[in-house]
Amino acid sequence: MDHIYVAPCGEIGLGLFAARPLPKGTHILTFSGRLIEADDPIHRTDEAGKLVQIDDLLYLYPDQPCVFANHSCSPNAGIRETTRMVAIQDIGKDEQICFDYSTTMDEDDWTLVCACGQDNCREIIKDFKYLPAKVRQRYLDLGVVQPFIVRKSSSFAQT
Numbered sequence: 001m002d003h004i005y006v007a008p009c010g011e012i013g014l015g016l017f018a019a020r021p022l023p024k025g026t027h028i029l030t031f032s033g034r035l036i037e038a039d040d041p042i043h044r045t046d047e048a049g050k051l052v053q054i055d056d057l058l059y060l061y062p063d064q065p066c067v068f069a070n071h072s073c074s075p076n077a078g079i080r081e082t083t084r085m086v087a088i089q090d091i092g093k094d095e096q097i098c099f100d101y102s103t104t105m106d107e108d109d110w111t112l113v114c115a116c117g118q119d120n121c122r123e124i125i126k127d128f129k130y131l132p133a134k135v136r137q138r139y140l141d142l143g144v145v146q147p148f149i150v151r152k153s154s155s156f157a158q159t
C-alpha cells in the first residue's frame with residue numbers, strides 16, 4: 001500500500017495519511033481484522049475505542065493500518081459496504097485520512113470525546129441516530145453509513 005502511510009498526529013497517537021493525492025471516490029483500503037462479539041470483555045478496556053461496529057452485535061478489531069484511521073467531525077473518507085474505505089472528497093498528499101465514527105455506531109450509550117479541531121466539531125461523538133437529520137442525510141447520500149444502520153434509518157427522529 002504505497003498510497004497511504006502511518007505517522008504520528010497530535011496527542012492521539014498515530015494516524016493514516018495520504019502518500020499521494022487521492023481523488024474523491026478512490027478506494028483507500030478494505031478493513032480487515034478479528035471479529036468481536038458484543039459481549040467480549042474487550043468492550044470494557046481502552047481497546048474498545050479501536051473497534052468498528054459492523055452489525056447490531058458484531059464488531060471488527062481492525063488490522064494495521066486500518067486501525068489507525070482516526071475520527072473527524074469533518075471527514076474526508078467514509079466506509080462503504082461495511083469495510084471499504086473511500087475518499088468522499090479530494091484528499092491532498094500528506095493529508096490525514098479520517099472518517100466519522102458515528103457512521104458505524106449504533107449502541108445507544110456510546111460516546112467519544114472529540115478534539116478534531118474542525119469548526120463543526122461535535123465534541124461528544126454519539127451514535128449515528130443522534131446526529132442532526134441534515135448530517136445523517138448527507139452521509140446516507142454519500143453511501144458511507146453501515147448497512148445495519150441504514151436498514152433502521154427510517155425510524156430515526158427527523159430533526
Ligand SMILES: [Zn+2]
Nearest residue numbers: 073114116121
Ligand atoms: Zn470533532
